[in-house]
Amino acid sequence: MEETTIAALATAPAPAGVAVVRVSGPRARLALKSIFDGKRDPLRHPRTLVYGDILDFKTSAPIDKGLAVFMPAPWSFTGEDVVEFQFHGSPVLVQRVLRSLYAYGAVPAVAGEFTKRAFLNGKMDLAQAEAIADVVSAKTEEELRFAGEQLKGRLSQAVALVGEPLRDSLAELEATIDFPDEDIRPDALEDIGARVSVARAKIEQLLSTYAFGSLVRDGVRVLLCGRPNSGKSSLLNLLLGKKRAIVSEISGTTRDLIEDEASLAGHKFVFCDSAGLRETTDEIEKIGVELAKERIPWADLVLFLVDATDSAGEWKEAMRLLADHDKRVWMVINKIDLNPNALSQFYCDSTQCQQNFYISAKTGAGIGPLIEALVDDVANRLPERGEAGEVVTNERHRECLIRASSALERCIGGVQSGGIPISILASDIKEALNALDEIVGKTYTEDILGRIFSKFCIGK
Numbered sequence: 001m002e003e004t005t006i007a008a009l010a011t012a013p014a015p016a017g018v019a020v021v022r023v024s025g026p027r028a029r030l031a032l033k034s035i036f037d038g039k040r041d042p043l044r045h046p047r048t049l050v051y052g053d054i055l056d057f058k059t060s061a062p063i064d065k066g067l068a069v070f071m072p073a074p075w076s077f078t079g080e081d082v083v084e085f086q087f088h089g090s091p092v093l094v095q096r097v098l099r100s101l102y103a104y105g106a107v108p109a110v111a112g113e114f115t116k117r118a119f120l121n122g123k124m125d126l127a128q129a130e131a132i133a134d135v136v137s138a139k140t141e142e143e144l145r146f147a148g149e150q151l152k153g154r155l156s157q158a159v160a161l162v163g164e165p166l167r168d169s170l171a172e173l174e175a176t177i178d179f180p181d182e183d184i185r186p187d188a189l190e191d192i193g194a195r196v197s198v199a200r201a202k203i204e205q206l207l208s209t210y211a212f213g214s215l216v217r218d219g220v221r222v223l224l225c226g227r228p229n230s231g232k233s234s235l236l237n238l239l240l241g242k243k244r245a246i247v248s249e250i251s252g253t254t255r256d257l258i259e260d261e262a263s264l265a266g267h268k269f270v271f272c273d274s275a276g277l278r279e280t281t282d283e284i285e286k287i288g289v290e291l292a293k294e295r296i297p298w299a300d301l302v303l304f305l306v307d308a309t310d311s312a313g314e315w316k317e318a319m320r321l322l323a324d325h326d327k328r329v330w331m332v333i334n335k336i337d338l339n340p341n342a343l344s345q346f347y348c349d350s351t352q353c354q355q356n357f358y359i360s361a362k363t364g365a366g367i368g369p370l371i372e373a374l375v376d377d378v379a380n381r382l383p384e385r386g387e388a389g390e391v392v393t394n395e396r397h398r399e400c401l402i403r404a405s406s407a408l409e410r411c412i413g414g415v416q417s418g419g420i421p422i423s424i425l426a427s428d429i430k431e432a433l434n435a436l437d438e439i440v441g442k443t444y445t446e447d448i449l450g451r452i453f454s455k456f457c458i459g460k
Ligand SMILES: Nc1nc2c(ncn2[C@@H]2O[C@H](COP(=O)(O)OP(=O)(O)OP(=O)(O)O)[C@@H](O)[C@H]2O)c(=O)[nH]1
Pocket: 227, 228, 229, 230, 231, 232, 233, 234, 235, 246, 247, 248, 249, 250, 251, 252, 253, 254, 255, 274, 275, 276, 277, 334, 335, 336, 337, 338, 359, 360, 361, 362, 363
């Protein structure tokens, strides 16, 4: 089947200084020849920007002045002939340039099609292709760093290293299957068992980085809860740096869960404000209090707010709700501007919460140390990364690693108990290798590719 030539806008679909339209496929060269009239012939000057007129294919009328560049196969992003046009970033011009290309015979690219072609043409493995989407969508420095590492192939290398001794072991086992008269020597089998155990330990170690990986990708989930009027919404707004939740002196203002992301020192956090915890007869507030309680399991960390003017100690009852949840809790005593003695009056011991903070959401006092502590808390989880610093951030990779690990577990059990046919041990190792190969796309199905690339944006 003749490969199509695809075209799409590679930059964001909005008015901008410059728009980039990318074309890839066997007819990219001719497309360039047909709709570009340059000072020089870009086909004769590959990888060099050439200035000229971008033309309407049907009428040959100029659409815009711009730059064109030709990147011949196989030294291009997709591994095919690629052409890119840069011109004024007007959505109307973009439409005209694309229509000209479609009139010529290019077809609109679907989501992720450029990267999919790059993968199929061996320019990168599947984990690296996925990393491109992560790089593009990274919202924090840290997310970007891990996506960048994966793009460079760090995870792929780790997976290859785990696979190597497994392939050797499989070859040895298969050799004995081919010569059924020769029984495998017990010490050789023991040796294989040991190697498989080492490989499995490495996989488990990679899996253990996922908790950290998902923190990086999804953010640390911080729930703000406490009695009504303790200043949860005020603190939320401060942490987010914007007015996201209504603040008022009326108790029971917040009812819905209000969730938003913020980047603190390059780390992603998701903060969630909730209704003040109290017994109430107000039907709507009641629902809010229920929502707040139901949200507790979601949190990686709970900031429990206490009003420094709460001389009756009403907060203690609200805090009891947290006791059943085995959550990390930090107590945040707010409104210290109204009570200079807060420090000696409010304190929680380590059985109930890990740390105490004294702040004023009104004056901003104490907010700095609270933010520093939040940031340190994530930074301290860095040891959860792998030996070489690799981190599993992707659910699909995790699922493959789990499959590999349990296949190897069966194999190890078989070696230990003895009496299991060699062919069964071999098929366990094969299954583990298949799962590892799926991570980097050595084996794949159209379904897997479809699921991965449909999440990309068009033009990527
Ligand atoms: N003086 C002083 N007032 C504060 C401080 N923090 C919040 N407030 C005030 O306390 C009141 C309640 O603040 P909110 O942030 O709405 O409290 P909340 O915990 O979200 O309240 P609910 O949504 O009703 O549960 C508002 O009038 C705030 O302006 C503070 O540090 N000092």
